[in-house]
Amino acid sequence: MNQPIAHASLAPATPFRTAADARRAIRSGAWTGHTVGLAPANVQGNLMILPADLAGDFLRFCQANPKPCPLLGVSEPGSRRLPALGLDLDLATDAPGYRVFEHGELTAEVPDLEAIWRDDFVTFVIGCSFSFEEALLAAGVPLRHVAEGRNVAMYTTAIPTTAAGPFHGPLVVSMRPMKAADAIRAIQITGRLPAVHGAPVHIGDPSLIGIADIAAPDFGDPVAILPDEMPVFWACGVTPQAVAMAAKPALCVTHAPGLMLITDLLNRDLAFV
Amino acid sequence: MNQPIAHASLAPATPFRTAADARRAIRSGAWTGHTVGLAPANVQGNLMILPADLAGDFLRFCQANPKPCPLLGVSEPGSRRLPALGLDLDLATDAPGYRVFEHGELTAEVPDLEAIWRDDFVTFVIGCSFSFEEALLAAGVPLRHVAEGRNVAMYTTAIPTTAAGPFHGPLVVSMRPMKAADAIRAIQITGRLPAVHGAPVHIGDPSLIGIADIAAPDFGDPVAILPDEMPVFWACGVTPQAVAMAAKPALCVTHAPGLMLITDLLNRDLAFV
Known part of the structure; x- marks a missing residue:
């Protein structure tokens, strides 16, 4: 794109x-x-x-x-x-x-x-993701990019989407750093919201989904990941936009x-x- | 104990x-x-x-x-x-x-x-945890200790329980290694089973909950954690037993x-x- x-x-x-x-x-x-x-x-x-x-x-x-x-x-x-x-x-x-x-x-x-x-x-x-971010904040799960007034960090992954006609391409994800206990709650909360991306697609090691440099997002703004935090990755609505442009x-x-x-x-x- | x-x-x-x-x-x-x-x-x-x-x-x-x-x-x-x-x-x-x-x-x-x-x-x-392990296996989430016919690995943590009268002491957890996608599903599945320990209490870095050596469980058998896996920790029923003995x-x-x-x-x- x-x-x-x-x-x-x-x-x-x-x-x-x-x-x-x-x-x-x-x-x-x-x-x-x-x-x-x-x-x-x-x-x-x-x-x-x-x-x-x-x-x-x-x-x-x-x-x-x-x-x-x-x-x-x-x-x-x-x-x-x-x-x-x-x-x-x-x-x-x-x-x-x-x-x-x-x-x-x-x-x-x-x-x-x-x-x-x-x-x-x-x-x-x-x-x-605005909808699930509201649910996370309401549940007391802090979101650093919101607190800092920045765009969420987004990455093109090595995970392929399922193709349909001319539409195909890699999954784009958004990433939010969280403490483990908050990540667990965030998975439970967003798992109940399939209409707005649902549960995360990945947690932890970014390289396992083809992200080489977590400090350099492909879209949005970088965000710090503290030593007691892990990155939590959700499927992102930029995916269909990128796929449509690529077609x-x-x-x-x-x-x-x-x-x-x-x-x-x-x-x-x-x-x- | x-x-x-x-x-x-x-x-x-x-x-x-x-x-x-x-x-x-x-x-x-x-x-x-x-x-x-x-x-x-x-x-x-x-x-x-x-x-x-x-x-x-x-x-x-x-x-x-x-x-x-x-x-x-x-x-x-x-x-x-x-x-x-x-x-x-x-x-x-x-x-x-x-x-x-x-x-x-x-x-x-x-x-x-x-x-x-x-x-x-x-x-x-x-x-x-037998009940939630049955639910995980039924959902296709592999459990290595079950496949290997071993006891689950258990650890005394630095997380305190809430005391009541003479009963107090650290939380004991069981650990199951999983790929990230399975860990996400396991959190969703067990989060719906509060009657059998519920969602995990921790995922990832063991040192954050006071476990110094993940290869040396305090109870049960050690289990391998592969490079593309993370440890997932649930509150364990050994906790009330240990707390009762300590009283x-x-x-x-x-x-x-x-x-x-x-x-x-x-x-x-x-x-x-």
Whole structure:
């Protein structure tokens, strides 16, 4: 993939009472910033929008790789609606920003998709780690990158994904350093949240999954690992983005980094999906 | 504690159709061997029998330390019955062997308690790792000590238990080496089984919990840890035995190592207690 993909950290700002309020402000252009903390009880989703001729393969890719690609919803071809995630929700306007890629190259960054929407677009809404990070913080598990206001460290691994059509490539993981007791609790907590990446894919020695230098993440910011800590690795939503870019589709659209879709789903309900 | 406490491994023998059949054979003296694999679907319990004047403190100790001391049942003072664990169950006869300790010293090993039963005895039945080992094996998580037919490796740690009356002392843990992916699954699986020690208390670096030499367990047999594995540590039922011995009660009785109480509880139901 050619573009660095940022991964904004949790922030305390909570200016909106409901997800619908936040979406309305974003839709009208009143809110153009990142979505972290905007409606903290609500699930935010990554967006991947593809023409229908590629959507079947991408859906199979997500189904075969649920840890990096936990699907919260898939639209009807051409539809801007996804009522299961919000009755009023408009997929073409409700992220604060979008990125347009042609043949795997970023060609535009736009505030909405009104001008470029096509009636063969299929939108995939994919769960993200903000939801499980909220669950970890609520359980008293410290997250250093959040405390330091940095992006989470992400690494391309030697673990292959299961290919589907043109979509294939290595698993990308995010890493959070933890004391062993916190790692154990984090595994228990996130194991109950399969809709937002689920349990970690690896703990401990980074070289066992093909990470040569833990101090040099491929995406995001490096983070210190203290002597009494171990790295804990989760499948990351950058995986489907990287895989889609590598397939070089004629056209694809994503949310802009940190500018995600706020849904009516509640983080607290994710243990029961 | 003065006596080495063995911890027999799972074995394939399954000579009894039900737990009640196994208890009947043990009660009559027809079966005098260890109980491993005798009724493999059923929960087996460690026994701790104390005079009533110490039972209150020991009950508080177990309540305060649920990971090493998961209580499956506590009898009425003097009663040999515990119908919740088996309608016919007789606490004085249904383990194949018992050990009698006076002031912390082993003074007798007996096949039943008919001659020494007292009407102030309170019996504690404590969950054991056989149940979670069955769940791990059923989920495809290999256990090296089982495959090698050895006792699990156990270590006295620097982690203190919460004291209650005369009962206090360090946490004893059992250790199973695993690949990271298996360790993650094992944490998820055993985290759902709080009645049999629950999730691990530590993973990784043994020195962080005061284990100086992982190759030299304090109880049980050493086991190899391969380069792509990590040690995974669970709270161990040897903890309450060691704590009780260290308190040097005038009298206490336990099951003999590997000769446990077979209950009507099913391992498969332990996720729902």
